[in-house]
Amino acid sequence: MCPQIASGGSAETSSTAAHASGGASLEQLRLTAELASDLVYQTNPAGIIEWVSPSVIHVLGWNPAEITGSPSIDLVHPEDAPGVQAVGARSYAGETVEEHVIRLRTKQGEYRWMSVRFRPVTDDRGTISAMAVGARDVHEAKIAGKAAQALAQADSALLRATGEGGLLQRVCDILVENGRYRAAWYGRPVNDAAKSVVQVARAGNHRGYLDQVRVTWGDAATAMGPTGNTIRTGKIQDCRDLQNDPKTGPWHAAAIAAGFRSSLALPVFVDGQIDGVLNVYGAEVGEFDHEAQTTLAGLADDIGQGLARLRDRAKIADALVNGVDLLAATVKTRDTYAASHQSDVSTLAMRLGQVLGLDDNQLLGLKLGANIRDLGNIVIAPEILSKPGRLTPEEFDQVRSHAEAGWQIAKRFHWPWPIAEMIHQHHERFDGSGYPQGLRGEQIVREARIIAVADVYDAISHDRPHRRSPGEARALEILTAAKGTEFEPDVVDALQQVLATGYTSGTVLKP
Template sequence: MKTKPINQHNLSSDLAIRDELEKRGWALSALSEAAAALARANSTELLIQEVCQAIAAQGPYVLAWVGQAQGDAFKTVKVVGVAGVASGYIKDIVVSWSNAEVTGRGPAGSCIRSNKTSVVIDDEIDPGFVAWRERAKEFGIRSAIGCPIPDGITGMPFGVLMVYSKVPNTFGSSEVQLFESLAKEIGFGLRSIERQHKLDDQIHEKELMQERLATALRATIEAMSKTMEWRDPYTAGHQKRVASIAMAIGRQLGWDNERIQAIYMAAMVHDIGKMAVPSEILTKPSRLTDLEMQMVQGHVEAGYQILKDIPFPWPIADMVRQHHERLDGSGYPMGLKDKQISQEGRVLAVADTIEAMATHRPYRPAKGLNSAMDEIQAEAGIKLDTKVVEAAFKLLENGNELQKILDTH
C-alpha cells in the first residue's frame, strides 16, 4: 500500500504558524505578568525590578533591563533595573545613546536616540551589534528588542526597555507592538513615582477619585431613598434610621469602614422595592389582608430587580434581597436558612425589626424600643443572628445609642 507523500509546503506553513503563535504567547505572558507588577509596585526601584523579573521569567527571554538616558557628555545609558539568567551580560557594560560612540550604535542607544523601537533579529549578523557580539555569545543571546520608555514631558525617552532572547528572530511585528505598549505603561508608572520616589501622587489621586465616587454614590443612594419616602410618608426616615442602626451594629461587630459603608448603602435602599406596591396599601391605616400582605412582601424581590444591574462596588442587591430572610427558613422571598444568609443580611434583619417595632406605623402606634428589644431577644438564635442581637444590646448599654438614633432621625 502506497503512503500519501507529505506536502512539504503545508508542513512548512504549519510550522511557521506554530512558531508565530509560540512567539506571541511568550510576549503576551510577559506583558500580563509585567502589567501585574506595574499595578502592585509602589516605588521606582520595585516597579522596574519587578517588570524586568516578570519579563525574564517567560519563554526564551534570558534578560530584561531598563536603562535611563543620562544628560552627560558621553550620553550614558544608566542601568536602573535588570533580571534574567543572563544578567551577567549587562554587568559593568558601558552603553551610550550617542551616535558618535561605538556603544551608542546598538539597540539601546539607537532606540533612545531615534525614539523608535530597535530590533536585533540575529546578533550574529547584525552590524550594529558588533561591539557586544562575543559577550552575547557567552550568555546565549541571539536576538533583542529595545523600546523607548517615554517621559511624557520633553518628548524624548526617559530611557529604554531592553529584552533579550536565546532564540533568533523572536521579535516580530506583533511582539514589537506588545513590548511598545509595555514600555509606555512603564513610562506612565515612572512619571508618577519619579516625583516623590513612590506612587504617593498616584495613590493620592486615586483616593481622591474614590472619595468623589463614594460621595456621588452616597448622594445617589440617598436621593433614591427620598424618592421612596415621598410615596410612603408614614415611613419617612425609616430607611435612614435602619441605616444608622445597621452601621452602629457593624461597628460593634468590628467591621471595617468599607463594610460599614456597604451596609449603609444597602439599608438606605432596602425598601426601594415598595415603589412597586400601590401607595394606598402602603398607607392603609388598618391591618392588611393576606393578598395585600403578599403584595407588600413582594417589595423585597422588586428591590432586588431594581438594584441587581447597578455596578455597586458591593453586593447591595443581595443584601437588600435578604433583609427579610430568617435563620429558621421562615423568612422571604427565598426562605434561606442559617449560613445561606449573609452577615449583612442578618444585620439588616435586626436593624429593620428594631426600627419597625419602635416607631409608628399607619396601622398601629409605636411599640417602643423596649418592646422591640424584647422581640429580637426572643428570636435570637431562632430567626435572628445571636451575635448581631448581642451587638444591638451593647448599643443600649453604650449611652443608649439606639434611642438616640430613633430620636434623631
C-alpha cells in the same frame, strides 16, 4: 567572630601565630578548603582569634595581623552577639549547629551580613580544643531580600486597602516588621508659610526621633535633608551615612540616639504629581544598595497607584451616595412612615456594624444598603403602604414583593458593595424562615443580617399605621427571644451593646 575558635594544639598554635606574618599550616589550609568560605578564622576556648585567612582584607578590610589576638566577639554586631555566643557554646558541647546569619564589623566601622559555619578542631586525644569558623558574605542578598520581602507583603496590603490612612500605615508597619528596617514614615508636603511636611503614617523603634525632628521642603536648613530634597526634585535620596552626612546636620544627634545609620527617601507620585515621601531607615551604613533601592522604588510606585485607585473609588462612591439619596427620597415621597424609618434603620445598622468590626468601606456600603432596602416599595400602591388597618392576604403578598422588586432595580447598577443583595435579603431569617428565598445562616450576606435586626427593632419600637408600638424594651425582648433562630446571635448581642450605651433613634453617624 565566634566566641570560641582556636587551633588544635600547641604545635598548631605556633604555626597560627606564624601565619599572621604570612605562613599557613597544612591544617589551616585544609580547613579553609573544607569550609569553602569567603574567610576562615579560628579562636581558642576564650574566644581569642588565633588565625584568620588572608581573604579577610578583601571581605572586611582588616589586615590579618590587626585582628589576630583580639576577642572575636568584638567583630560581631551587638544585637547578634548573644546568639553567636549561644551557638559557640553548643558547638563546643559537640552539637552540630546550622548556618547562622550575623553581621560582622568592617575596618570602616560598617557591618556586613555573613553566613557562618562552625567546625570543631580536636587535639590528639579527640578533645575539642578550638573552633574554626567559615564566613560567607551574604550582604547583598540579605539587603535585597529585606526589601523584596517588604514589597511582597506591601503589595498584598495595597490590594486590600480601603482607605489612604490605613494603607500608608500598613506599608510602614510592613517595612519594619517584615523588611526589618529600623523605622519608616510617610510625609506629605503642605503649602503653608513654613513649607511643612506632615507625618501621615509611621512605624518602628525610632526612640523619639520622629517626635522631635522638624522637616520642611522650602529653602531652610530643615529642608536640605533627604525628605525636602525628594519633594523638590522628585528623585530618590540615598543617605548612606545619616549620622555624618553634612546635609543631615540638623538631625545628627537624634539619628545617633535612635540608632539610624542610613536612610532612603522615595518620592510617591499620584497622577503625575508628588503626593509625599516614603522614608525608610536602616541600622547600618550604606544599607540601601542598588537592588534594595530598585525594589523599594517599585514599592513607592505601587503606593502611588494604590492611592490613585482609592481616590477614584472615593469619587465613584460619592456619585453612588448621591444616587442612593435620590432613590431614598423617591421612596420617602410614597410612604410617609418610611421617611423616618429609613434613616433610623440606616443609623442603627451602622452602629451595629461598628460594634461588629466592619471597616469604613463596609460601613458606607451598609449605610447605603440600609437606606434603600425598601426601594421596591415604589411599585406598591401608596394606599397599601399607609393603610391603617390589617392588610388582606393579597395586599400582604404585594408588600412582600418589595424585596424582589427592589433587587430587580438595584442589580442593574455596578455597586462596589453587595447593595442589591442587602435589598433582596433583608427579610430573610437566620433559620431560613424568611422571604423571598428562604435563605439561612451565611447564605445571607452579612450586611443583610445586620439590617434585619435594625429593621425589626426599629419597626417594633415605633408606631405603625396599623398598630401602636409596644415600646423599646419590648422590642429588645422580642429580638433577644429570637436570637439564634430568626436573627444571628452576634448581631443581637451587638444590639444589646448599642442600646446599653444609651442609643436613641435619630442619632446621625458618618461612616
